[in-house]
Structures are given as structure tokens and as C-alpha cells.
Amino acid sequence: MPENLPGPESPSVSQETDASLRARRGSRKKRSRWIAGGAAAALVLAAGTALPLVLNNDDEPPPADAAAVETVETPDAPSPLPPAPEFVYYNQAGPPEGSPLNPVDPLTVSVDGTGIGTQLREGLVGLSLEATDLADPQLSGDNPEMVQTLSGLGKPLLRFGGNAVDRRFFWTSSGEPLPGNLKGDKAHPVRAVTPADLERVAALLDAVDGTINLTVDLGHYDPARAADMAAHAARIFGERLVGITVGNEPNGYPNNGLRDAGWTSEDYLTELKAYAQAIHEASPGVKIVGPGVYSQSWWEPFAKAELPQEKIFSFHHYPLSSCDGTKDPTGEPILANLMSQNIHDHSAYYRGEALKPANAAGLETWITEAGVSACPGSNETTKTHASSLWAADYALGGAKQGITRMSFHSSLITCTGGPPMSAICTGGAYLQPNGQVDERANFFGLSMVAEMPPGDFHETTEDGGGLSHSYAVRHEDGSLSVIIINANNPETDAQMEVTLELPGRPLTAAMTQMTGPSYSSEDGTLIDGQRAEPAPVAERLTLPGFEYGSTTQQFALTAGTVTVLNFQLQP
Incomplete structure (x- = not known):
């Protein structure tokens, strides 16, 4: 992606909880709802007349006309x-007081009882960082702020690559000096990365139970150096190393001067095969992840390429990257485009096109760089609550289609003056980090997805609801999560009435919800009233209005929310 230019200065994100919301959360009153159920049985005459159920004495002969009676089995x-437990109901945040509330069409969601063949995988959500960030001492298992933040993404995949890898990154295992042909600047310095750096990052991965995807420099052709890095990485990370990518967005090399104008995907494959062979010889168990490009014409050649090791297909996607809107007004990074059905549909189409060559070749598919926009600097979509709604929908939509890993591009530069699209950033004055790690709004959207257990996607059928999207995942323990993204405007739209049809009778309905006061709010995104990841399912409160044992649930959801409902269904 293009370089992220520093955005306008902004204060660090507060880590403190909202006391008033916590107080409201603690004041929920307990009440219980009991539902009795029963069944009746009857003997039915062929003519359709019901007879009472009679218990016969075995010593008595059957009636003389017994042969004339036909028994029709009832379902x-x-x-x-079981008896209903006592429930404590979730206290959902309402619309802002005094807002003009526009009605929203009621939403009906039906969940099918069988899976569709795709899974929500463990470790689906992760971060993409610059390759030079490997040398940043903040990435350490001894940094409690970093450990706490990354743990909010489940078991994340950390991908290291970005523009830095082919321009300002230098791997050395022998202490060589930095070469003079690498160029950086104050915000993006040239950095050497050594085995000691990998060992420090490995300790961080151990602390968060994460995995890593490394990118080696292809911009400066050197298969032997890449193989050396892969060998050290395989030794240090072990099974946590899930793959090596060769170069970052090589389809862009002719435009950024790393190759001449005539360089093609065929030339890339020739160089890739040389790298792959050297890496295979140095560390035969390491997979190649690629091509890691945004050009569709490069996808199929990589998928069909023969390499000595296993491959994973990857691509990059930033849907709102028509920076001034001249080429594509619907792709301009503005709130109206971000909060539209078009971006949802466009993203699904683009991912689907990428999956075609991958599925044809039998390859697992990752998105190794993703974000709202690749446009440099700040725009009206960055750092906003709207981006958190988009992030949750994008991650779930991609996983439902068959994407198994997604890394959302981020930065370790300070929140003040740093890239505004980043999901995380660090505290302190510009370029003077103080050890604090802050999470932006889109981080919380990702956390809502990352904290769900793995499981099989089920199809959902939707009707109404305005701008909303729904997903359903059946987990290994038999529970069912239904996720409803109510992306209607939290400032102007009324609560959405929902009718949910379930494939079984629910015994519990645990609820967690991400909220925000407006699309443009930068520091107002909360999960269950706090700036923290969702609580474990066992600690969550119950969906308001939950009807114990009923396959039809009716409730209301506030606009601008992501709601995850976990139902334990009757076996």
C-alpha cells in the first residue's frame, strides 16, 4: 500500500472505563421468565375422528372391531x-437523548440448521506491521501493554511486511553494517533486523499465543539472504511461523522504481521460484505465502505456479482507495461510502474473485493487508466508530466466504502524528513513544470477531433492517452465535426491531455489544460500556426479552452496534 503520511495530531486514546456506564451495568435488576410446554397424543380413526388414549389390561381381549382402527403416528x-434459570438481562445503550429518530424497517433473520462449508477459524484476525517494526523493542513479551492489547485479538497473526520490507529493511545474522542504498526518513528509518530481534518477538508470540508471517526483501534481489532469514525464523519461532512472503506488492515494483517498466508477473514468478528454492533448502517445512498483491491479473499465475514447498494464496484489499473520488466516486474514503451497502457488496465481490483461482488450485486464502483505505494521511473515515462497524463486517464477511486469515494494516508510530488508519498506536509525543499502547475504534470491531470461538458458518436469510448484516456460527460445544451488525446511523435512527428464527430451542442467550455515539466519533467506541474486549461468554448477561425455549426471539437493537448473541440450544 502507499506510504501513510502523518495525520493531524490527536490526543492519546484513554484506557479508563466509563464510570457511568459501569454503574448502569451494575444496577441491572434480576427477573426470571418461565415457560411451560407440553404435548398430547391421540388415536385417530381413518375417518379422522380422535379417540381418547386408553390403557388396556393385558388380561382383557382387545375390542372385536380393533382391526378396523388405523393408528396414525404423530410427530x-x-x-x-429443563426448568428455566434466573436471568440477568443486558442493559442496552439507547439512542442519544434528543436525537430525531428515523424509523428503521424491522429485521427478520432466519438461521439455517446446517453449515455452509466455511469456518470461523481460530486466529482469523491479526495485524499487519512494517518489516522494520521487528526491530522495535516495544514488541516484547516483557511489555505488558503490548501483551494486553494483542490479547484482545484472540490468538492473532502478526504479519510483517509493508512498504518497508523492500525499501528500508535489512536482515543480517552476522552484524553487517547497513547498506547505503536503502533510504528512509525520520518517521520511517532504515533498520537492520537480527536473530535477537526475532527472539524478542517470539517471546511476545508466546505471551499472546500468536503466530507470525514474515516477508523477505525482493526489491533488492538476494535469495541467499532471504533463505538465511527463513532458517533463523524457523528455528526461533517453530510452529508459530506460518509462512514466508517474498516481497511486498511486487505488482507495484515498476511504478515505485524497484523494477523497470517492463517487469511483469512472469518475471516475478522467475524470481519467486529462485527464492522459494533457496528457502526450501534452508527450511523445508516453511510455506510460501503470496503473491500479496492487489492486481487481479497476478492472482492466477501464482496459484498455478509450481514451487517446492506448500503455498498459501494471499492478496491485499483497501476498498475505499479512490483518494479524490475522480476515478470512482463510490470508492472515495468518505463516511457516506463507508456506511453504505455498496462497500459491503463490493468487498464481497472482490474477495470472491480472489477466491476463484485459489479454490481452483486447492489453496488456503489469506488477506495479508487490509484496511478501509490506502490513501495517505487522514480522511473522514479514519479513527471513527464507522470504521469499527466496517471492520467487524469485513472480517466476518471474508471468513464466511472462506478467507482463513486477515491482517489489518497498522503501525507502532505514536498516536500523535502517526498513521490514522492504524488499529493500534503508541502513547507519547510524536515519534517519542512512552510505552503505552492504545487501541483505536477499528480495533474494537476486530476484537468482537476475534473473541468468538471457532466454528462452522450457517446461512442466514435477512429481510428488512435498513443497513444491517447478519452472520451465524455453530461452535464445537453446540452453541450458536448470531452476530447482527446494525450499521444504521446511531445519531438519527431509531432502534431496529428484530425477529430471529433459530434452528433449535434456546436455553440461554448471552449478549455482548459494541456501541458508539455517532459514525464520526473517534474515541467513543465501547464494548459493554468499556474500552476492552468482550467478556467470556459465561460472564455475559442475557438478551433483553429472551423467550426461554422459543425458536422465535423478538428484541430491539440500537443503531450503530455490533451485537453477538450466543445461544445454548436444547440438545
Whole structure:
């Protein structure tokens, strides 16, 4: 992606909880709802007349006309429900007081009882960082701020690459001096990375139970150096190393001067094969992840390429990257485009096109760089609550289609003056980090997805709801998560009435919800009233209005929210 230019200065994100919301959360009153169920059985005459059920004495002969009676079996009655427990109901935030509330069409969601063949995988959500960030001492298992933040993304994949890898990154295992042909600047310095740096990052991965995807420099052709890095990485990271990528967005090399104007995907494959062979000889178990490009014409050649090791297909995607809107007004990074059905549909189409060559070749598919926009600097979509709604929908939509890993591009530069699209940033004055790690709004959207257990996607059928999207995942323990993204405007739209049809009878309905006061709010995104990841399912409160044992649930959801409902269904 293009370089992110420093945005306008902004204060660091507060880590403190909202006391008033916590107080409201603690004041929820307990009440219980009991539902009795039963079934009846009857003998039915062929003519359709019901007879009472009679218990016969075995010593008595059957009635003389017994042969004339036809028994019609009734469907098995559902098993009786266990007694309903006492529920404590979730206190959902409402619309802002005094807002003009526009009605939203009611939403009906039906969840199918069988899976569609794709999974929500463990470690789906991660971050993409610059390759030079490997040398940053903040990435350490001894840094509690970093450990706490990354743990909010489940078991994340950290991908290291970005523009830095082919321009200002230098791997050395022998202490060589930095070469003079690498160029950087104050915000993006040239950095050497050594085995000691990998060992420090490995300790961080151990602390968060994460994995790593490394990128080696292709801009300066050197297969032997790349193989040396891969060998050290395989030794240090072990199974946490999930793959090596060769070069970052090589389709852009003719435009950024790393190759001449005539360089093509065929030339890339020739160089890739030389790298792949050297890496295979040095560390035969390491997979190649690629091509890591945004040009569709490069996808199929990589998918069909024969390499000595296993491959994983990857691509990059920033849907709102028509920076001034002249080429594509619907792709300009403005709130109206971000909060539209078009971006949802466009993203699904683009991912689907990428999956075609990958699926044809039988390859797992990752998105190794993603974000709202690749445009430099700040725009009206960055750092906003709207970006958190987009992030949750994008991650779930991609996973439902079959994407198994997604890394959202981020930076370790200070929040003040740093890239505004980053999901995380560091505290302190510009370029003077103080050890604090802050999370931006889009981080919390990703956390809502990352904290769900893995499982199989089920199809959902939707009707109404305005700007909303729904997903359903069946987990290994038999529970079902239904995720509803109510992307209607939290400042102007009324709550959305929801009718949810479930494929079984629910015994519990645990709820967690991400909220925000407006699309443009920069520091107002909360999960359950706090700036923190969702609580474990067992600690969550119950969906308001939950009807114990009913396959039809009716409730209302506030606009501008991501709601995850986890139902334990009757076996």
C-alpha cells in the first residue's frame, strides 16, 4: 500500500472505563421468565375422528372391531425443557437523548440448521506491521501493554511486511553494517533486523499465543539472504511461523522504481521460484505465502505456479482507495461510502474473485493487508466508530466466504502524528513513544470477531433492517452465535426491531455489544460500556426479552452496534 503520511495530531486514546456506564451495568435488576410446554397424543380413526388414549389390561381381549382402527403416528414431541434459570438481562445503550429518530424497517433473520462449508477459524484476525517494526523493542513479551492489547485479538497473526520490507529493511545474522542504498526518513528509518530481534518477538508470540508471517526483501534481489532469514525464523519461532512472503506488492515494483517498466508477473514468478528454492533448502517445512498483491491479473499465475514447498494464496484489499473520488466516486474514503451497502457488496465481490483461482488450485486464502483505505494521511473515515462497524463486517464477511486469515494494516508510530488508519498506536509525543499502547475504534470491531470461538458458518436469510448484516456460527460445544451488525446511523435512527428464527430451542442467550455515539466519533467506541474486549461468554448477561425455549426471539437493537448473541440450544 502507499506510504501513510502523518495525520493531524490527536490526543492519546484513554484506557479508563466509563464510570457511568459501569454503574448502569451494575444496577441491572434480576427477573426470571418461565415457560411451560407440553404435548398430547391421540388415536385417530381413518375417518379422522380422535379417540381418547386408553390403557388396556393385558388380561382383557382387545375390542372385536380393533382391526378396523388405523393408528396414525404423530410427530415426536420436543423433549421437555429443563426448568428455566434466573436471568440477568443486558442493559442496552439507547439512542442519544434528543436525537430525531428515523424509523428503521424491522429485521427478520432466519438461521439455517446446517453449515455452509466455511469456518470461523481460530486466529482469523491479526495485524499487519512494517518489516522494520521487528526491530522495535516495544514488541516484547516483557511489555505488558503490548501483551494486553494483542490479547484482545484472540490468538492473532502478526504479519510483517509493508512498504518497508523492500525499501528500508535489512536482515543480517552476522552484524553487517547497513547498506547505503536503502533510504528512509525520520518517521520511517532504515533498520537492520537480527536473530535477537526475532527472539524478542517470539517471546511476545508466546505471551499472546500468536503466530507470525514474515516477508523477505525482493526489491533488492538476494535469495541467499532471504533463505538465511527463513532458517533463523524457523528455528526461533517453530510452529508459530506460518509462512514466508517474498516481497511486498511486487505488482507495484515498476511504478515505485524497484523494477523497470517492463517487469511483469512472469518475471516475478522467475524470481519467486529462485527464492522459494533457496528457502526450501534452508527450511523445508516453511510455506510460501503470496503473491500479496492487489492486481487481479497476478492472482492466477501464482496459484498455478509450481514451487517446492506448500503455498498459501494471499492478496491485499483497501476498498475505499479512490483518494479524490475522480476515478470512482463510490470508492472515495468518505463516511457516506463507508456506511453504505455498496462497500459491503463490493468487498464481497472482490474477495470472491480472489477466491476463484485459489479454490481452483486447492489453496488456503489469506488477506495479508487490509484496511478501509490506502490513501495517505487522514480522511473522514479514519479513527471513527464507522470504521469499527466496517471492520467487524469485513472480517466476518471474508471468513464466511472462506478467507482463513486477515491482517489489518497498522503501525507502532505514536498516536500523535502517526498513521490514522492504524488499529493500534503508541502513547507519547510524536515519534517519542512512552510505552503505552492504545487501541483505536477499528480495533474494537476486530476484537468482537476475534473473541468468538471457532466454528462452522450457517446461512442466514435477512429481510428488512435498513443497513444491517447478519452472520451465524455453530461452535464445537453446540452453541450458536448470531452476530447482527446494525450499521444504521446511531445519531438519527431509531432502534431496529428484530425477529430471529433459530434452528433449535434456546436455553440461554448471552449478549455482548459494541456501541458508539455517532459514525464520526473517534474515541467513543465501547464494548459493554468499556474500552476492552468482550467478556467470556459465561460472564455475559442475557438478551433483553429472551423467550426461554422459543425458536422465535423478538428484541430491539440500537443503531450503530455490533451485537453477538450466543445461544445454548436444547440438545
